[in-house]
Amino acid sequence: MRVAVAVSDDEKFTEHFGRAQKFLIYEFDGDKVELIDRRESKKVPGEKHQWSKSLNIVEDSDVVICHQIGMTAKPGLKSEGKKVVEDEGPVEEVLNRFVEHEKFLRKPLNF
Numbered sequence: 508m509r510v511a512v513a514v515s516d517d518e519k520f521t522e523h524f525g526r527a528q529k530f531l532i533y534e535f536d537g538d539k540v541e542l543i544d545r546r547e548s549k550k551v552p553g554e555k556h557q558w559s560k561s562l563n564i565v566e567d568s569d570v571v572i573c574h575q576i577g578m579t580a581k582p583g584l585k586s587e588g589k590k591v592v593e594d595e596g597p598v599e600e601v602l603n604r605f606v607e608h609e610k611f612l613r614k615p616l617n618f
Contacts (some may be wrong), residue, residue: 513561516592529548556577
């Protein structure tokens, strides 16, 4: 599964989806994640509703992780078949939480 993370300019923290100038792209094999690409999404200062520029950058991703996402962008991503995860903090911590959650979801229920 391919995971795109909207990041701050210094690539240390998650960023708002529509405002993000950069995305880190990871490959998640169900066990571990590996950084495979860094992509830029140039936004025009002051212009509103630039989420489609970000969508073009993450079109080959299955999951998008971001700090926040707008009310139009979120259903837009979901209509493209993408899972949206909103989480805030350092990229490494957010990615670790995502991986642990995905691993938890894949474990069989024991009754």
